[in-house]
Amino acid sequence: MFEPESLEADDRRALVYTAAVANTFLLVLLVYALVTDRRPTAYWAFPVVWVTVGAWALLWTSRPPAATRTRLLAGTLAGAYLLVLAVAGGVVGPGGPPTTGLSVELTQLPPGWGPTLLYGGETVRVALVPFTTFGYAVLSYLVYL
DSSP states (O other): OOOGGGSOHHHHHHHHHHHHHHHHHHHHHHHHHHHHTOOOOGGGHHHHHHHHHHHHHHHTOOOOOOOHHHHHHHHHHHHHHHHHHHHHTTSEEEOOSSOOEEEEEOSSOOBTTBSEEEEEOSSEEEEEOHHHHHHHHHHHHHHHO
């Protein structure tokens, strides 16, 4: 059984911060639903999970000491991993007609999904959804570590 007394101070602090991030995000989503008169769906939970887990991972992992060559190799590997995630996740892809140029979607998107930065060019297209961009960056950083 889970006993709070058995947790160390750092573990308790991690749980409090994690709960604060998740609850704040949920509160923002509920306020958004009330203000816009939109009905929440399961898709609204994705940003809550991604941002909460990502923030927790960033706050509670430390970089071990390593030689410069090792850090450069790890950085290169992490960059390649980020590129693979971006392409596989649909963040970056090949361009083509119609070219729309740069646009920012601010409306009709729940928190975490927007504001979304979109670019459609002849050679590349980019769709930066906040929670996926943050999540992929965190995963790449963890590879770097």
